[in-house]
Amino acid sequence: MSETYNIEKVKERISHIEDILASVAAGDMDARVNSETEDDLSGIEAAIDLLIDDLTDELKQREKMQKEVEDKLIKIQEQQKTIFQQQADLMELSSPVSKVWDNTLILPVIGTLDSQRTQIMMENLLEKIVETGCTISILDITGVPTVDTQVANHLLKTVTSARLLGAECIISGISPAIAQTIVHLGIDLSSIRTKATLQDAMIYAMKQNKLSENVKLQTLFTNPDENED
């Protein structure tokens, strides 16, 4: 009689353990078996309680770590955003085209050139030529340490595109190293007007302006009829 009672009791306790495990599995980490009696089964019950404790700790730690990782990720994303922004700013800052004299634009280039940068420079310069209507532009590469084939090609393309728009593009400040590279690479710069220094380029531009102005004056002088119109 007592045995059957015991079995009933044991069944009850086992089902209690099952319930507790089920609620733990469902996410309730506060559930414990908490057995009051002292027998063989209570050892298992205590062990299960201990396991649940450990599991709770593990889960808490994992959550903490996950949060940390997420925070770090957000931080990194923000940093990346800043880097992209700065890169864009640098690109804009790195190719300032300014009008320095009547009819004369200047584009000083400082630092190493890569394809992307030369591309942006080229676009900026052409846009500015159309915007200001300047017919002479000076590309000053005094501050450029080295060029490679691609960059030299881009420079050539810039000069040719400027010519197609109807403007002349002068390259000034070619350093000995760049001159050597260009000749070694077999790039023909003979069709492009190059000047030793920015000063020489400016003098050339001014002379060129004076020349076209003189021609304009001559035209006015020799065609008084057109002048009256």
Place this chain on the structure above:
Amino acid sequence: MNTELHEKRIPIIKIGNFLIVSIQVDMHDKLAIQLQSQILEEIEKTGAKGVLIDISVLEMVDSFIGRMLSGMASMASIMDAAVVIVGMQPAVAITLVELGLEMPGVDTALNMEKGMEMLERRIKDEDYKLY
């Protein structure tokens, strides 16, 4: 088809010694060929010394149109007329250079006014050489 092309004829205006062609519509190949012969006929008829082709409205120039333009410059120069291409857009210039069409023999100007000056100067120079 013919009438359609006829409607889209690009006007060629004669001012003084020059012909002015302002391309205001998107060029397609047939129109380009038509324009080429039209301009050459007009040069013959009027004895113009210069042709100004304004392409400032053209957003896109393909290799065919590019070749047509540079071809026209050499054809006109054989007929003793200088061709100046006026107002090319930066994007078009970049495209042409990327396509390898650098148009070595063609004169270009930023705008109509500068193109006109250029032609006047050129004619003056030639007159000067003659006398």
